[in-house]
Amino acid sequence: MDSQQRKKILAAHFAGINPDELTTDFEVFVHGMRQAKRYEQLKQWWEEMDALRVLRHTEQVMKYKSEVNKFLTNPLDLLSQQKDTIIFKDKPIGKTYSYYRTVLPQEIQIRVAYDTLIERFMTFLQHEKCAIRLSENQLTVTLFIPKINFQLENEWQQFIQFAYSEEELYKSFTLFVNSMKLTNRGFGYVHFPSVTEAMKLWQAAFYIATLKERVIRYPDNYRKAKTDEERESAFKSNREELKQLLDGLRTELRTNELNFDKAVRLSRRFNRTGSSQFSYGTVKPRSKKGKIEDKIIEILEEPVSHLNCPLALVDEIAQNHIHVAGDTIKNRCYSCGRHLPPKSETCYFKGKLEANRFVFSDPSQRLQSGSGQAQPSICLNCLVVAFGCPIKLAGGAIIVRLVPQTDEENQQILPEKYLQMLTLGELNLIAGRYLLINCREFVRERGGATPVSEKIGQVQYTLWRVARTLPSGTLEKMDLTLFAGESEIPLPTRHLVWLSYLQDSFSPRLIVNGKDNMRLCQAIRLIQKDEVIAAIYTLATAESTEVTPIYDWSYSEKRSLEELREKYCTLLERSSKGDKIMAKQAAFSYDVAALTGLTYAYCDYVRRVLEKSEPRDTVQREVKKLIEKVVNASFFNYEAADVLPRTRATMFRNDDNYFCYDRAKQLLKETLKLELSGREGQNEKGQEQLAVYFDDILNAYAELSQKYNKTEQRKLFYQLKLNLHAKFAPLFNQKGD
Ligand SMILES: [Zn+2]
Known part of the structure; x- marks a missing residue:
């Protein structure tokens, strides 16, 4: 048992016992968890177990017993293990159980169906038995259950009664067939073995x-x-x-x-x-x-059928080995690979034991061996599982799987929890860790309407829809995969997060005058190439029919844009993980931000001076001219000196500039080794500020020209220009007078 597992085990133990039996050990445990900053995590576990009594009890403890005796032994140290039995203070309190999956279908649609069913079963065990997952991977799951004689099969039967109850089937089956046509021309008779009335x-x-x-x-x-x-x-x-x-x-x-x-x-x-x-x-x-x-x-x-549990104890692995699916093996289920039982055992069932639209997205194209049969054979179990799953690849629907990332301390964020909190108007259906997205936006084409996902690309559409729907904080903690046809395409977290910030900053429209928004598509494709600054520029210079332009008063949009500049650098750095090219790109992006901070101070100073006497179009023209000069430090300084009364400018650490400010400051301090204490200060609003000089720009450029070759320098200045243009979008968006 590692320390995280000990915590989980005690949490499940306390949730499972009568609240009257919650003694000093419980109080010490709760306080210990709070001190270790694990209290929120603990509450989440209990919420997942629906353990309301223990939650209420904890609040009482927190309120009335703020101190505990420091000399009491930490209850986590009182746990021990004998084989799979867990002992707490010399008494057995439960067991760990390791199960493996007996069914591993290859086909996406049926695999999703099994995944969702197992996930729902786990949730059921959490609620009913205070079970907690100690570890998990694609094949096995290890649970702690605060019971000595737990029988999986009994729970499975109860779970089936629940999962295939009238209300649950309404949600998983009826709502689904009501929401979209499975095929355009309809399908023939389908009939599934029933596992409940x-x-x-x-x-x-x-x-x-x-x-x-x-x-x-x-x-x-x-x-x-x-x-x-x-x-x-x-x-x-x-x-x-x-x-x-x-x-x-x-x-x-x-x-x-x-x-x-x-x-x-x-x-x-x-x-x-x-x-x-x-x-x-x-x-x-x-x-x-x-x-x-x-x-x-x-x-x-028809009599009621039996549905086998797709999990078995690891000890039983020899008798119940995993099968290979596919159509090469005779008398086996095409979906799960298990032997089809003899006809005498299934003759009570009047339906067909073969694939239909509910099992595979395109059932008739599966068989390659040319057995002369129209549809591949499917066992009773797979038919039942397929019936109960609302996630189907039909009618251009997109399936996305969300898997929580584990952080250093093995804390998991459960996507279900986030998904439940969202208003799911846009997303049709959610089952376990799967999200079904329907494309409801169309573009006009040759007299007809085409789903916009076909026009701009399924991956691009999915990236955009997911980024627009889930908050960036949630996206950062998930690994997402798109299921397109029969292939799996990972959707990089950083791309989704960046797109989510672009959405917050510009609210781009997907459709403009019946056509797809070219600027947005361009921006999405730039994001896919990690070209965030170019993507920002693309939207910052788009028309007001395509995006909501940024103005002086767009405070929260300007703030999100600066956050995006920060996320661009930090997520690139985080994603590089030993990839040298990417790590270099991340370092490069920090330098672009630093130079942006320095040069912006001068450009903005020029703008402020000119605004006092010049008409707006002159101000716009002059600032643009200055931005063009950033390719060369001396040219830039000459151009600025033309307007400015002195060579000193001030950087302000505003909401919409904090990141570039911090990077510029770091460049001066750590790379150029300048003493900054005499230059720093605060203005009357309490804002941090820093004086900079023409010499700083010359020195910074000299330093970076050592670091980068000619091509890289060109790229650096190009990105710098784009960044400055986007930063001055509020100025350039003003109509000239
Ligand atoms: Zn099967």
Whole structure:
């Protein structure tokens, strides 16, 4: 046990016992955690366990017992381990359990389905059993559970009752089919093995809703009605027909009348999208030689199936080894690789044991071995898991996975917690660590509408949507991966964070006059190349139809822009991790910021002097002229001296300049080894300020020309120019008078 694991174990232990038994050990533990600045983390663990009583108790302790006896032994030192049993003060308090995943599908859609189910199961164990994760990777998870005789299988069965309950299936299945068409032309009959009564009801309700659509709205008398009256009367007579049809079905199914009534009630929760998912050509009522009614009866009369737990104890690994998925092996599930049970065991199930749209995004294109079968075989388990997952690669949907980064102290930020806090209007669905994004913005093209994601690129679109939706603080703590078709594309954290700041600074529009915003697309692609300063410049000089321009009074936007300049350097540095080229680029970006701080002081001084006597367009022209001269320190000084009464300027540490100020100061102090104490001061607003001289600029340039070759210097000055232009955007955005 490492120290973090000890903390977790005691947290789970205290959450699991009766609050009356919370004694001095508990108080010492809570205070210890607070002293170690771990109190917030502790509260988060308990919140995840839904342990409200212990949380309330902790608040009492904090309020009324601010001191604890220093001589008491730290309870963390009273923990010991015998094999997998954890002992606290000579008493066993629980066990550690290591499980591995028995199912590792290759196909993205079904893998996401298994991942989400397991993640939900973990949450369930946290809530119900005060379980806590001690360690975790793609294959295994180790839990501590404050129980001695914990049986995974029992909990799994209870979890299935919960995950496939009426309400949970409404969220994962019904809302999903109501939200988007899975395919344009619809699909044929689908039928899943039901693991709960509620699952039967929802499946039957899905067909009843479809039947309604077919009988009431689809017939010619309704669709081709010429007047409102005709339509009204068609609606009435069709509704009567449906009523008789349903009454007939109810008697056909004498054993399950109550269930049938419930299914009819649930069928009202499907909207028009949900009711028209099936293909009109294949899925028809009996009167049109279809089988909808038969399906409803089949589903309601079928016995309940069993769903195996996709986790097993590591000790059982020999008997229950992991399978390889793929279509080369006969009589195996194409999705999970397990053996398909003999027909005699599955004959109660009237559906097809093969892939459908809910399992794979494009089921018919899977088989390469040419077995003559249209769809690959899928086992009962995979069908059930696929049914319960709302995340599907359909209709241009984008799936993004979020995995929390672990910091030095192994603290994890759980994405679920952040995602729950957001208003999810924009993001359609969230399941576990997956985010489903639908592209709802379209551009006009050749008379039609194209999703903007197709126009600007799926990766670019996803970067932008995610950056716009999640706060930068959250993004910085996550590793994100985009699932595009069958490939996985990592979305670098730094790109998302930078884009998030660009959004805060410029609020760019994605669509401008029915077309994609070229400037924004350019900026996104520059960000992907780590060209942050050029990206800022691109948006700072964009039209007011494309972005919200920055003005003098755009205080918070100017502040975010300076934060972005800082994040540009720090995240580049953090991402370099031994990559020499990137580390050099990071050092370079700090130098650009330092030179920006120095030269900005002069440019701004020139602006202030000119503004006293000159019209606005002259001020703009002169400042632009000065910025062009930054390629050469002497030219720059001559040009500035033309306007200025003296050679000394002042840098101010403003909100919108703090980073460049700090870098410039560091350059003077540490690189040029100047004594700054006589130059520093504070103005009347308490703002830090520093006097600089023409000589500082000459010396800084001389120093950097030693450090960089000619090409690098050109790049340095180019970036410096772009930076200054963006900094003076409020001036250049003023209309000349
Ligand atoms: Zn399977």
